[in-house]
Amino acid sequence: MYSLSIESLQYSYDGQAVIDDLDLHVKENEIVCLLGSSGCGKTTTLKAIAGLLKPQSGTIHIGSKCVNGTDTFIPPQNRNVGMMFQDYALFPHLTVFQNVAFGLSKLSRADKQKRVDEMLELVHLSEFGNRYPHELSGGQQQRVAIARALAYKPNLLLLDEPFSNIDAQVRFQLISDIRSIIKDQKVSAIFVSHSKDEAFAFSDRLAIMHQGKIAQLGCPTELFQTPKNKVVAEFLGQGIYLDAKPSGNDSFQTKFGLVNSLTKQPLPSEHGKIFVRPSNIELFNADSGEIKVNQERFVGTEYLYAVELQGQQLEIAKPADNPLDLSKPISLKIKPHAVNFFS
The missing domain is CATH 2.40.50.140 (Nucleic acid-binding proteins)
Incomplete structure (x- = not known):
């Protein structure tokens, strides 16, 4: 069983193929990075997985559930997918506790309190529940974002360049911490980045994208030492x-x-x-x-x-x-x- 299966995905914009017959399979509790330069199709692929756009053809399965196919399109809110954005997308008028609790409306008050407390402890922010996002550092805001994304136990986590706004001095410690949190929660994740250093530190496997296709998929060592083509070799260094x-x-x-x-x-x-x-x-x-x-x-x-x-x-x-x-x-x-x- 894969956490995510994409087959023959196709998406065009203004007659130009942005995703071109793309296949991708992500194992359970695996972090895969879509890595490539601007315009290669990585963010469009992430949006297709999330349901934020509808591909012209191809299938997407999250777990055993088909969320996109010939006669199927499941809207984003019904895909049980967590998302982390480049700008964290925290609600400025809500406290840390309220931000993390935002997607837990179906839980009872007691269960909601318990789940939020668990998540804040997981990201080492137990004492920050009553603060507002503007009172936190960038790294702390990122931890709130990961807590919110994982709070309702998604089947898949999607991360869109989540570390690009973090100060370089603390970035790789934060990458290590969030990777450990995701692994601890046994969630599979798709991570979009244009930075190979971030991708090497955060991912289990990398999918190097070029012109809407995956040029090569493999672990960082494999791609760096044995690139299949010049596109992969040049992008990685x-x-x-x-x-x-x-x-x-x-x-x-x-x-x-x-x-x-x-x-x-x-x-x-x-x-x-x-x-x-x-x-x-x-x-x-x-x-x-x-x-x-x-x-x-x-x-x-x-x-x-x-x-x-x-x-x-x-x-x-x-x-x-x-x-x-x-x-x-x-x-x-x-x-x-x-x-x-x-x-």
Whole structure:
């Protein structure tokens, strides 16, 4: 049994496909992130799941219940879906307690009190029930929002860029806390973001979206180390393409020498390109070298060197205790890594 099943979903706007024959299956108690750049269809997909828009075709099941199909469209209020928004959408004229209790109108007064108390304790806001949203920090408001979304025990939780307005210094602690809360409540969740750092920290699996389709679905390590195509590789981090020819023993010949792959893979016979990230490049002083450093920055534990390779600007790090001598020639080598080869 999946918590969410989407098959052949199609949605067009002004004749342009925004969601294009999309399939997605989410397991029970799993957090899946729809990750991609603006306009890729991730927020539209979230709205279709919530029932805030009606796709032209395709099916959506939440648990065993069909909420969208050929002759079926269940309105949002009957889908038992919780939602967290970018701006939290808390009611400013209601207290924290009243905000969390808002969707519990069918419970008795005693049961409502008990459930809200449980949720405020879960998000560590037991002492804040009588306060109003404007009296809370951004992180506290976010905790109220998650408490409200989970209070009526939804079958599925939808989160639309919920961390984008949180100060960077506390963001990842909040991400960790809310992930733990969702896992503790055994709720499945769909999380929309354009930040891979947030997605890596919060999700079990990522669905990289591009032009209304899922370009690749998998765990963060799998997508980062073995992207299926250039779209996924480029979205998950800066890098350069180098002409490469497969060699023996999982190696590739490039203009910068032989590059060894740490992952076993069938070697194609033709020429192609490998995608190399800055972390796989090592700069060093040598007797001769043609690498030009455009800028050097000290950032505490390391130096960052801006260089131009293959017509692209890259920042390559070196430990603070082993900086480059910019008065001497500089060369580079590509370290062994999980090579991404594209024919």
